[in-house]
Amino acid sequence: LLITIGLVVKRVPAAVFVSMVITAVIGIICGAFGIDGMPALPESWAMNFDMSTVGAFTSGFGELFANPMNAIVIIFSFLFVDFFDTAGTLVAIGNEIGLVNSKGELEGAEQALLADSIGTVFGAVLGTSTVTSFVESTSGVGVGGRTGLTAVTAGVLFALSVFISPILLSAITNAVTAPALIIVGVMMAQQLKGIEWDNMIYAVSAFVTVIAMVLTYSISNGIAFGFIAYAVSMIAARKTKEVHITVWVLLVIFVLYFASPYFM
Structure with missing residues (x-):
């Protein structure tokens, strides 16, 4: 966290990313010296793809017809959580990049919500965790991201991470990413001045x-x-x-x- 704060305040390009790399390397070195709870290189370099949850959503239709009222409550709960999580994220990031007008309205909100909805539906069909807007995008905005190309680039890198995850990303633990999220929180808190x-x-x-x-x-x-x-x-x-x-x-x-x- 101290490394991240120092690099961000000094306005080092890609400060959050650089700090995560440095933290991971330090953690691996400390782990090699026997300190517990440190990031570590993977023990296996094999890639295992689990596709068992693809199409698993179809099993829910039985519950829908057997107990429609309970199913409606579940559907509404997911809709509620997803919509307002997305709305909160879009407003926070929109403020950061100047897409919220003087009336407090987010420009292009319809397109953003449509993209989020399509991602949510297709993500569920493919059996992944919810594909939705995440406030971590503020970290990308903080280093200069302003257009849709930023999101496309992040999407391509996420796709590539599927193949390198067991090899490289296993060293990126919660302790490594936590400082980045704290900086995201700082960026969000700046909006409270309004x-x-x-x-x-x-x-x-x-x-x-x-x-x-x-x-x-x-x-x-x-x-x-x-x-x-x-x-x-x-x-x-x-x-x-x-x-x-x-x-x-x-x-x-x-x-x-x-x-x-x-x-x-």
């Missing part, structure tokens, strides 16, 4: 959103709690006429979402 902290309605809503994200380890839960806090604050301030109908609809959905586990 909040009207003197206005208690916005201050409470923003703080609840941020702290809920941290404590629940979920961007979508943080956004949901933020919506609830905003609606309650507006009711207390007797400004309900200024609240858009969408907020009331989402308020009901969020309350039902959090309450549903206690009634199932």
Whole structure:
């Protein structure tokens, strides 16, 4: 982390990537001297491809027809989490690269959400973990990424990593990538300067959103709690006429979402 901070502050090109390489090398060396918990080179250089989950989604149709209500709740939960995780990510990154206008609207949001949705569906068909927008993209933005070519390049490299993962990437452990994510968090926190902290309605809503994200380890839960806090604050301030109908609809959905586990 100290290496990453030093390189980022000094504005070294590709500072986050360079720091991960340095950290991995240091970890491998320390591991060679017998220190536990360090990154290490793989014991086997063989590549094993597990395709057992391709098409596994079809087994869920039985549950859908056998218990449609339970299936609907599951589908809604995934939709809720994916949509608001994506929305939070897009807004954070959009602010970073200047794609959010003066009204707070994200330019090209429809295309971005469509691309994310297509990725989610095809990823599920192929049996992978969710293919969606990740806030780690902020690290790419931080080193100059501004166009779709950045995402295409990252996608190609991810495809190549399938073949080099057991050989090289096994040395890139959570301890190596954690500093990069902390820097991403710093970049995201810079957007908090745009909040009207003197206005208690916005201050409470923003703080609840941020702290809920941290404590629940979920961007979508943080956004949901933020919506609830905003609606309650507006009711207390007797400004309900200024609240858009969408907020009331989402308020009901969020309350039902959090309450549903206690009634199932």
